[in-house]
Amino acid sequence: MAQNTNDYILTGKNPKALFTLKAYRGDGMLLLAMNWRDGKPPRDFVGFAIEYKEPGGDRFYALKNRLSFLDADGNVCSEIKSSLLSPFQMFRWVHFPRNADMNGVFVYQVKPVFMNWYEELSYGEEQRVEIVLHRETYPQRLDVAFTRGFVSSQAFVDKYSDEGGVAALLPSKSKEGIDFVPTHPKATTALPWMGFEAAEAMLRLLDEAIADKSAVVKVVAYDLNLPVVMEKFLQLKERLSIIIDDSAEHAEHDSAESIAYERLLASTQGKVKRQHMGQLQHNKTIVIKGKKVKAAICGSTNFTWRGLYVQSNNVLIVRGKSAIEPFLAAFDNYWNCTTTAFGKTDSALWNKIKLASIDAQVSFSPHSKNNSLLDEVAADVSKTESSLFYSLAFLSQTTGSLKDEIVRVLEKGDVFVYGISDKRMGGLNLQKPNGNLAPVFPQVIG
Numbered sequence: 001m002a003q004n005t006n007d008y009i010l011t012g013k014n015p016k017a018l019f020t021l022k023a024y025r026g027d028g029m030l031l032l033a034m035n036w037r038d039g040k041p042p043r044d045f046v047g048f049a050i051e052y053k054e055p056g057g058d059r060f061y062a063l064k065n066r067l068s069f070l071d072a073d074g075n076v077c078s079e080i081k082s083s084l085l086s087p088f089q090m091f092r093w094v095h096f097p098r099n100a101d102m103n104g105v106f107v108y109q110v111k112p113v114f115m116n117w118y119e120e121l122s123y124g125e126e127q128r129v130e131i132v133l134h135r136e137t138y139p140q141r142l143d144v145a146f147t148r149g150f151v152s153s154q155a156f157v158d159k160y161s162d163e164g165g166v167a168a169l170l171p172s173k174s175k176e177g178i179d180f181v182p183t184h185p186k187a188t189t190a191l192p193w194m195g196f197e198a199a200e201a202m203l204r205l206l207d208e209a210i211a212d213k214s215a216v217v218k219v220v221a222y223d224l225n226l227p228v229v230m231e232k233f234l235q236l237k238e239r240l241s242i243i244i245d246d247s248a249e250h251a252e253h254d255s256a257e258s259i260a261y262e263r264l265l266a267s268t269q270g271k272v273k274r275q276h277m278g279q280l281q282h283n284k285t286i287v288i289k290g291k292k293v294k295a296a297i298c299g300s301t302n303f304t305w306r307g308l309y310v311q312s313n314n315v316l317i318v319r320g321k322s323a324i325e326p327f328l329a330a331f332d333n334y335w336n337c338t339t340t341a342f343g344k345t346d347s348a349l350w351n352k353i354k355l356a357s358i359d360a361q362v363s364f365s366p367h368s369k370n371n372s373l374l375d376e377v378a379a380d381v382s383k384t385e386s387s388l389f390y391s392l393a394f395l396s397q398t399t400g401s402l403k404d405e406i407v408r409v410l411e412k413g414d415v416f417v418y419g420i421s422d423k424r425m426g427g428l429n430l431q432k433p434n435g436n437l438a439p440v441f442p443q444v445i446g
Contacts, residue, residue, distance in 0.1 A: 005105050005132045012110070012127030021110055021127035027146045027197055028100035028133050032110060034091045044114045047087030049123065052097060055104025063088075063095060066154075069119075085121070087113035096148075096155075097133070101197075105130045141355045142318050145197035147301065149312030160190045169194075170305050174249075177225030177305050178256040195308040198301055198315040202308075205317060206232040206286070208293045215239060215290025218331040220283040223302035225256030230263070238269045243334055245281040246274035256304075277339045277366050287327040295319045296327040298362070300393075312391070312420075322354035330364045343368035350376075378405040387416045395421035 003010050012021030018041075024031040034048055051060040062082040069086065071077045097106060108131070112124040136143040150156050151166060160169065168184035169191065171177040184190060192199065209215045210232060219233070219242040233240055242264060244250070250257040251274075264272045275281050284307075286297040301313035318324065330347040337345060348367045353360040363373055378401040381388065388409050392398065410417050 003130075005130045006135065007131075010129045010131050012129055014125055014127050017125040017127045018112055019110075019127065021129060023108060023129040023131050025131055025133065026094075027144065029094060029096040030106075030108070030131060030133060032093045032095065032108065034110060034127075041112070042114070044116060046113050046115045046121075047083075047089040048091075048093070049083045049087050049111045049113050050093060050095070051084075051109050052095070053107040054097070054099055055102045055106060060107075060109065063093075084113075084123075101134050101200075103134055104132065106133055138355070138358060140319055141323075142316070142358055142360065143201060145201040145315045145317070147198040147308055147311065147313045148194055148196040149310070151194060151310050156194075159193070160184065160186055170309060171225075174223065174225050174304065174306070175254060175256055178227060178230060178259050180227065180305070191309055194310070198299075198313060199308045201317055202286075202297060202301070202315050203228065203232070205288070205293075205295055205297060208295075209288045209290065210235050212288075212290035212292040215288050215293050216241070218287045218289075218328065219243070220281065220285045220331060220334055221245065221257075221303055222280070222282050222284055223250075223257070223304045223307060224260045225304045226308065229303045230260060233260075233264060234267045237267050238271065240264070240268050241271040241331075241335075242268065243273045243275050243281065243331070245276055247276035247280035250276075273335060275334065277334070277342060281334070282365070283334075285327055285330070287324050287331060289324060289328065294321050294324055296324045298327070318353055318355060318360075320355065326351035326353060326362050333364075339366055340368075342366060343371070374400060374402045378402045381405045381409060384409050384415055389418050391420040393422045395419075 008025045010023045010025070018037055020035045020037060022033045022035075024033065032050065050063040052063070053060045062084050064080050065083045065086040065088055066080050067086065067089070068077040068079065068081050095108075107128065109126045109128045111126045114122045114124065116122070163185050164183060169182050169187055171180035182191070206217075206229070209217050217236050217240050219240065221242060222245045224230070224244055233242065244257050244261050244264075246257070249255055252258060261272055261274060284297075284299065284302050288295050296318050297315060298318075299313065299315045301307045301311075301315050307313055326347070329345075329351075333342055333345045333347045342348060342364075343366050347364045348371055350361045350363050350373070353362055367373060381402065382405050388406070390406060395403070406419070409415055410419070
């Protein structure tokens, strides 16, 4: 039976190929994983050539490799070459196609590459998969979208380092963001590229809310300095109610959040509140309730230049009358409760997000001492059987059961672990023989 190209894991079906192939679908990208069928590859095996064809296309494009064989004089070749000539010497490869937002089926073909004593290349039987990359995670129910987080990447340098680079695309200070206008000549293409599906999904849903004249929108914002988001909030007028954090620098009279407060106070006819729960109010939620649109946004993405265009963030969108109920209740509890009182509400407990065939729950901070939930998250981590992937801000400051459990799993020799933290926690860390990696620390720019 043919595989569904919308599946999350697809498998190459060529029994004659010397290796197996699995493709893991991501957000506008995929991970290709190869495994040699019998024992170790032969000594003349030098890697994999990878090609892909876009939806509706009539030709394959070879992925390019920055690492190549030595030249005739034994020097490192700096030229970027096709993987047909410079095969990838990896058994895993992540690819972000240049037109990842195309609708339809992408076709990937992978070949083993061999080199004889005469330095002639030859190719073995290929494996092929067909996969859809541009899509909602679960159509009309749940979508998980990500920013690119590529501002530190070679791809960003190649595309946008000319004409001022980051400085011409992003404000240097958060206070300047709310009125900042990019001067980069490629800003109209660079920012959507940087914000990727997270920016597209968030802005599209706000446009849906504006178009549905019956929709009311309730927002809880931590950082808020992105003009395009502010413009859409202002268009909603009195249909918008919003809570904006007022902790630390946010409370200063010239902060972007204070300026946003003054502007929205007029447009919403007073439906704006400044608040911090304990030390800060850290939510980034939007809930929309209308005749046509019933949806909620949550996740790690602040409504800012850095949140959408610099940092590695996610946006989760749920749809449906029942699915948005926990978010509506949480907004009302934030609006009406003190810090102590909120921790005693149902919003601080696990609340089921009622989505067909999806097991999902949500809880909102702050919690009381009697209903803290990190121990429950740690208990889930303790059940890891094969793979653990995590991305945690403030890992260097974290103490308690969750961090302890991650460390315990990391030290297990039979579990594969990948982790990302926002801050360096020690010295140089090396990959373990079992494949486990210590946390990766992205460079901060801007």
